[in-house]
Amino acid sequence: MRFVDEFRDAELGKVLAGEILSLVEPGRHYKVMEVCGGHTHSIYKYGIDDLLPADVELVHGPGCPVCVIPMGRVDDGIAIAKTEGVTFTCFGDMMRVPGSEGSLLDAKAQGADIRMVYSPLDALRMAKRNPDRDVVFFAIGFETTAPSTALTLKRARAEGVPNFFCMCNHVTIVPPLRALLDSPDLRLDGFIGPGHVSTVVGARPFEFIPADYGRPVVISGFEPLDVLQSIQMILRQLAEGRCEVENQYKRVVPYEGNLRALEVMAEVFELRPHFEWRGLGFISQSALKLSDAYAELDAERRYEVPGVRVADPKACQCGEVLKGVIKPWECKVFGTACTPERPIGTCMVSPEGACAAYYNYGRYAREREVV
């Protein structure tokens, strides 16, 4: 397969694993955070952590869009979904995220008209086919998904679709990274930068990490050789005393990002003063809402929502997993009370969630022998 097979070559993988080993300074323990949930998924799916020396530890970051949605927002979505005359649409993963009294899937089972869509454009098509229903799209995701929502809202307005609305939960990647770097309970040596977010925002927004915090960043693709090469590039920077933003994913990520996408987002969205992240609490200017120019398409302005903050279940340690403080299997309910089939926390819902990725691909390999 084009753009895939050449990045899964096992022999090249062995070469990279050897180079990583040769760059490890004896006696030093390295902690490298992969920011993006897509990387977490690749790491477990391809067993990349098994190829690394014991002193190179991968720490999973907060970049799984579903994982960071707090319970209160799920409750708000369910309240809209249960409104008479509303067809509520969302991505498949989102349907299983627990709110305080069940998930969107539970609400659907109780009779609410909730549909899974693959894109906001699908939701817009549904609105056009059902002019007697209000079709609400529950938008989630980082800067990778936000342009798609923005374009769809522009299209809805241009085509004069009066019954399409958006509940916006888009978040931005830089504020949580800054929050993590300011956190005293996490010492990191470098970052595997989010490849697909960077196709939109470019590499520049990550320059504060080497400049202000002295940590290298390597923007990475998602195939196994991409991730291995990115780890090698981080270790090489550390070995050579360099600290900068490098771009391993040049075949996709231009340094300046996608300027058209940034323009569209700036037209349709504005920053929220603050937004609650599951496990990370409130982070200033870390999420997007519809701008006043698009107010008539804003579901939060059209419907009453509870807007109540809901604490996570006591047993759930998603917050510590999202901050990289504990590993998925160190959570008290991992793989017992909390499984992909019956998730308690969000990290067990999405394939990009660290707990689900580990449960699906790595749970039998934890007690492996160190070679």
Next chain:
Amino acid sequence: MTLTVLRVDEERELALCTTEEGEKETVETALIGPVQPGDALLVHAGTALQRLEAPA
């Protein structure tokens, strides 16, 4: 997801694309400019974010 362009609706800035397995999907192309059949696109949530360049 990487998709290949099959057919283009330039006026509406949409393209019919296919996965390697033959699944078809309509994709917004407004963010990357004109595309042609055979182009490989990085697509997220139904929108093309970049055109892929073959590795050197």
